[in-house]
Amino acid sequence: MAPLEDSADDPALFAYGGTWQVLGPFQIGTREATWGADPLEYVGGFRNLSYDPKAIFRSSLPTNGTAKWQLLEAAPFSTGSESATASLSVSYSNVDWEFLKVVYGWAAVQYQAWARGELNIGGNETQHIILHTDAILEYWVDDKHYFGGDYYTYRRAPPVLHLEPGTHKIDLRLVRDVRAFGGVLEPTIDVTVHAQQVTGTLELAKLGILVSDVVDGTLASSVASISLRNSGVDDIEIVGIHPSNSTHSLPSTNETSTVIVAGQTRPVAFNATLPNHNVSSVSYDITYRTLNGTPKSTLHVSQNLTHTSIYKPHKVTYLHPGGMVSYAMLRPPAKNATCRTGQSKLPVLLALHGAGLEADSPMVTSALDPVSDLCAWVLFPTGVTPWSGDDWHNWGFADVEAAIAAIPTWINHTGWTGPEIQVSHWIVSGHSNGGQGTWYALAHRPDKIIAAAPVSGYASIQKYVPYELWQPADPRRTAVISGSLNSYRHEMLMANVKGIPIQQQHGEVDDNVPAYNSRFLAQQLYLSGAQSDYNEVPTQNHWWDTVMTTPELVNFYYSQTSNEVALPRKLDDFTLIVGDPGDMGSKGGLKVKLLHDPAQYGKVEVKGHMIRTTNVMSLELDPTIWRETVTINGQDLDLGQANTQSGAPLTISYIGTDRASVTEDHTAMIERSGRQLGFMTAILRTRGPFVIRRSTVSNTSQVALQISRNLHQYFQADTLILPSPDDPRIQNTTGNVITLVIGGGLPDLSSDFPIRVGKMSCFVRDHQGRRQEYGEAARGAAFLRPLHDERLELVIWGADEEGLRQAARVVPMMTGVGHPDFVIFGKSAKWRGIEGALAMGFFDWKWEVTASSVVETGRH
Template sequence: IPPLSSRKVAFGFDGSGVTEKGPHPTELSLIQKGKMLDAGRISVEAVPPGASYSQTFVSRIDGSLQYYAVTPQSSTNTASSALFLSVHGAGVEASGQARAYKAKDWGNLVAATNRRPRGFNWEDWGRLDALEVLAIAKNQFKPNPQNIYLTGHSMGGHGTWFLGATYPDKWAAIAPCAGYPTLKEYGSADGVIPDTSSNPLEQMLLRSGNQSDVLKLTANYKPLGVYVFHGDADRTVPVTYARQMRKLLGQSQPDMSYYEYPGGSHWFGDHSVDWKPLFDFFKWHQISADSAVNTIDFTTANPGISSAYRWASIEQQTQPLLYSRIQLTRQRTSITGTTSNVSLLKLALNEFGAKTPVMITLDGTPALTYTTASAQDTVFLRRESGQWVQAKQPDAWQKGPHRNGTFKDAFNNRMVFVYGTKGTKDENDWNIQKARYDAETWLYRGNGAVDIIADTEFSLTSYADRGVVLFGNATNNAAWQSLLADCPIQVERNRIRAGSQQWQGDDLGTYFVWPIKGSKTASVAVIGGTGLKGMKAASANQYFAGASGFPDFMIFGLDMVRDGSKGVRMAGFYTNNWQLAPEHYVVNGQMSGSN
């Protein structure tokens, strides 16, 4: 824990002696080498069986302690139970969210936190928190895998629209309550998100947030039951958002129920979420077995966030973070369909059995025949020169669902902040202070905890498979060589080089990501510059804002603070092999070339 800073540290204690419900005063002693450093008292509440409760877990995002809340099933017969994941509104705790629901006799209700009452709008790390809690709840309660449901209120209504469209195979039905579909229209505490631009560089930056645009993903709702619930007098999230989705889905959504509560404000009591017709609607829906799903229509903007639906997976894109779509039909001995912006496709062939010839025809190109080796076989197909050909499974170094880039991807996998100590006094001060500032921001926004270490303490062995956020450059951070020696973007004092591009001066800053060699999942993010002016330019952005999109790399000057995107020198994405290619980046004022 750096001096003059704070950090949450998890510890365990034995509560088995508690037999009465209610608050229990608990004395804490902080002891070091037998000497008491501090003492304090907290109150821990014990709840009776059957009441809503909170349960902690250690998050894989950053190793911090988080919690989720549960309203347990009222029936003792838990065979074939359902699981309801509820996502809360802005300013609401998960514990309060769970208590808004009466216990159901046919399933357990679990409320995730979004990392904070406001957190990340259920996007970015809020999305990851919801997925962590869903996985933990499945393991804890062992629900019927066909009976998994998603609902939420207000910001959680947005979370329901977003998580429902992003992961349509995880739910039997979804029910957004008083929700808005997309942050681009509603905005957030971080401000309104831009929507379009005619500037090629701004288009590249905006592309980085495509995964957040629910309105482009509405075809993904088709397999789901959708129940839309909204008060018709809501002044916080106007009912026009519900009507917008009713109109948008009305022509295409085969299974939707819609109800406006007469006179209902934004919150009109617990039945704003605990609405009996909503849960009756859930009861009528189940997730179909994969063997029964022979038609797929799935869209994603980022395979690193959402790549698969059922037996098909978009492993790599042709154009990074533009929308990719697959529309496939499976028959007894064949798979046919169309794709858009897909470079590598994976098909699970479980339902065809072993040693079965399967004819695959995509995009009107000549069919190829693949004979299954086993009943659990998988085939990879790559698009080359307009044709689909069988391909080998790519190695873990390439981009894929396991690690697909964007700058923010490195803020995961129990990330560690590494600050440079080999520069001038001013450079070293900025490196450590920026690391501390970001760690405090992460605590404030994401209820998290980060290890902050000097570059001289870092080694790939000691921090294997952990995300790294590196503060500084190749001149002043000793960890650069072990993490970024093979990266086509190099930053040193007074110079940045990106492939054939090069810029001079002490006022240039950068954010970029790079896969960590020897790890199949972890990445390093660089926050730094060519000098103190450039480093200060790198202080200007809020990458912890939910749904803010960042490409794989961007290089900018201090003038960006004054002139906006005009001050960005270059931005874009690596290829699937982590190379720089002119068609995937924009240099300000030109699509490619040298400066």
């Protein structure tokens, strides 16, 4: 093995070796790394390989089809008494990237490699450190595996390591992703590992307090949050939070006592107050103790406040449905707002930011300064994170709707006396990823949207960077992955936006999001019977200073904020396409509640009172629009017979069967509904902090921490980790549950559930009722199960610890991965990816496996 050279002449407490051993490159598809697909796993994994400059490995990318080891100097890097940093820039000149891009597009410059280095710990004592892994998804430290990393360099939830003096091996899986690294420049992989000494007890994971701005002497919102990390080895309980120099404890907004397990990061919400109107900062003391311990300790935190006018964009905090605090920037209507006569209730103008931007950035909030007198409530949501969690989809869009819902509370809290708000009347705009989010809003909430202006947005994840160069797989398996992404293919949903005014815009020479995306969607709008005005700006790239206030957009904003349209629109002729009823709103007062096969699109075609459906099981109708008789698939149904005095929506159930009926009883047939719909990503529709419960097997604790880290890193989510499935605290929770189990011991919710796992076995009952048993071939599994009140449980099962880690990879974390309702992993999934799944697919409304699922036979 080649020596790993020291980087400093003088000994330091923390030091990375200067020379790293790199092996690659190997192909990887868009978002495929979650599924494994690492060819080195076929030979036991990189962690079990030793440096050998003569060794060759088969690879589809380099000249001669062979990948080799190389030595790479980390530069720049630093060492010191409290931290150490190493940065790597990996590139390959033996790959003809330009020619590959000619054939495969940007998918060709997504590849993977591995790098090995050393972290040297000096001194005579065990050191407590956090490890930041910028732009890295997966790595090993000595013999411990970490998946999730920090792909977007949030630096929000690094792992806590307790390292003894000596040399520690670090293996980094390097995965190049076009959305993170770009598709135009030299296809290098640039990563950073940063080791930072920590206290070994409770500490601030992020300096300061997430608190609202002060508008005219009043906090815009009272809810606040502190991000805390337990860097010790004992679990810690938060006893209280109170203003400094005060003994009055402020209540946490969490529904259970706040326990932060060793190594965990949690956001802790509480209610903040101002001691006086002119105070420039606030400070609080956090009292805590080790779990069941008696001595108390105190952690101090302070935050400078921003004072501003109520009419300027300012920070407003509120609770996300996931139970943690989020924020948005709000610009109320100006005193000189140019409203039409008699316009007292004003719409919301949503301005969705692009990837990598915080909503409080001046680049975001000042983008609409030239139209400061708009007759609207201008809202700049954050989507929880700079990448909007999941691209303004389930988690991010829930944040948008929570931000809108917080405005009436803001009105009462601040004593606002200006124009009122129409919370269900939106004008949506956004740039880049925010442009894509605008398309998502258009296609999924058409009855709430007055108009929309998507700017420089992409059509869908698959259209942005094609899903080429995945490991080869049976088309049925790729169809499962594709089907689980149906709701995010905006090009398939353009019929939903018919009747909504749309102003598209794109820079002609955009080399970040090609203008093809907007041109393509403009064409799909036309072919779907919808229309848009399309403005392609000559010579402009992805961003320029007035990108959100070109003359075309300014005219659009002013005209649409004065639009007197009544919502929902009453349309005589329209089509509704649904990929996931769980994240789909209504159009024309009609909402799809259930699909026969969730892996296929549902379609509703309306002409007057004639409705024809495809793959639709149940509909919900707004009784203010839908009255008297409708004809569904040739069957006449009298809506007038239903009791509509309550004004509740009407449900038409069992469509496509001989039992179709109209009722106000929404629970008569439903076994899987509402927030439970939508494949594995439905777990993100939690109401309250996630609950991770693990078995008493000690090896599940690290996986529980990993899942908690990933949920906080990528969604800023809060999680309660319970050390036992029988922990009584679970009775007081409302969030969705993630259950970890190795071997047997999974509590049975129903003896008839189609997936069962045991000590060394797993079986699936397919759509024909046949039981397929996989025995020792099944190494891990991930599948949803129903809980009461539309809650969900995501079971992560492993035949052993390695199988558990393999299954835990598919807990939703990044968009575009494709998460079906269930996956059973075979050993070869580590290098074959989805082709190594023994079974994968979907549950229908009765929680039965669908015919569109893959359930492999012949395994024992």
